Amino acid sequence: MRIHHLNCGCMCPIGGALFDGRSSGPTACLVCHCLLIETDDGLVLVDTGFGVDDVRRPDRLSGLFRTMNNIKLDRRYTALGEVERLGFSAADVRHIVLTHLDFDHAGGLSDFPHARVHVMADELQSAEHAQGFVGKRRYRPDQWASTTEWRTYRADGETWMGFPAVRDLQGLPADILFIPLAGHTAGHAGVAVRTDGRWLLHAGDAYFFHGEVHGSERTCPPGMRAYQDMMNVDKDARLANQVRLRALANDPSAEVTVFCSHDAGELHILGGQPAEESVLARH
Numbered sequence: 001m002r003i004h005h006l007n008c009g010c011m012c013p014i015g016g017a018l019f020d021g022r023s024s025g026p027t028a029c030l031v032c033h034c035l036l037i038e039t040d041d042g043l044v045l046v047d048t049g050f051g052v053d054d055v056r057r058p059d060r061l062s063g064l065f066r067t068m069n070n071i072k073l074d075r076r077y078t079a080l081g082e083v084e085r086l087g088f089s090a091a092d093v094r095h096i097v098l099t100h101l102d103f104d105h106a107g108g109l110s111d112f113p114h115a116r117v118h119v120m121a122d123e124l125q126s127a128e129h130a131q132g133f134v135g136k137r138r139y140r141p142d143q144w145a146s147t148t149e150w151r152t153y154r155a156d157g158e159t160w161m162g163f164p165a166v167r168d169l170q171g172l173p174a175d176i177l178f179i180p181l182a183g184h185t186a187g188h189a190g191v192a193v194r195t196d197g198r199w200l201l202h203a204g205d206a207y208f209f210h211g212e213v214h215g216s217e218r219t220c221p222p223g224m225r226a227y228q229d230m231m232n233v234d235k236d237a238r239l240a241n242q243v244r245l246r247a248l249a250n251d252p253s254a255e256v257t258v259f260c261s262h263d264a265g266e267l268h269i270l271g272g273q274p275a276e277e278s279v280l281a282r283h
């Protein structure tokens with residue numbers, strides 16, 4: 001399977017290094033790191049970032065998050081824009097596997113209405129019955145109104161690298177698994193993909209800053225720590241997941257590359273595309 005690393009969204013919150021730990025100016029640089037997998041049965045997207053309809057109608061997103069995250073909506077940085085850049089069309093995308101249904105992960109669903117969408121059952125339930133101030137703003141039902149082919153899963157106790165795992169996603173190769181990582185949302189999950197004898201683990205929003213999982217000591221800038229606290233539904237579970245992810249990422253014998261959705265440096269390293277520069281060029 002050939003894997004492409006995509007940037008399907010740019011967010012530049014005021015606060016700079018307080019959020020991303022690296023920017024020298026007043027704004028930070030966050031990406032929406034998605035995967036496009038070429039399989040024998042068509043293309044598989046892992047997460048969709050923002051969608052073309054978010055670019056056309058920014059009010060599909062909540063004003064709170066548009067402002068707080070300083071979202072830079074641009075068709076080039078959507079899943080469809082990235083799929084087309086690689087020479088494919090929307091119809092080539094047969095499956096979408098979602099870490100969760102937050103506004104910055106589910107926006108592209110409406111660009112691929114014929115794709116089969118795989119998500120944890122608890123996540124779809126939470127999104128469709130959103131509660132509370134944050135819940136009603138993070139989940140935007142318009143983003144998935146055109147999705148008809150849902151496939152939902154419950155954690156079934158099988159394990160992968162010591163993590164509970166959901167295998168045999170319907171219609172997908174056995175090399176693509178869900179790794180439930182609840183905490184950020186109720187049905188949040190990572191997605192593991194095996195390629196060339198090594199695993200990639202897309203950890204979604206289980207962490208936001210590379211230093212939370214990689215390196216000798218856990219670090220996270222204060223702005224990013226506060227944002228995660230605001231967004232998580234179960235902080236203890238989120239932090240416990242980070243401990244497990246950290247052990248996995250720092251075990252060379254596991255041969256797993258762990259990355260998250262929004263760290264621009266990780267995308268830059270893994271993607272081989274100038275994600276960071278393209279975001280910064282906008283300023």
Ligand SMILES: [Zn+2]
Nearest residue numbers: 102104205261
């Ligand atoms: Zn996110």
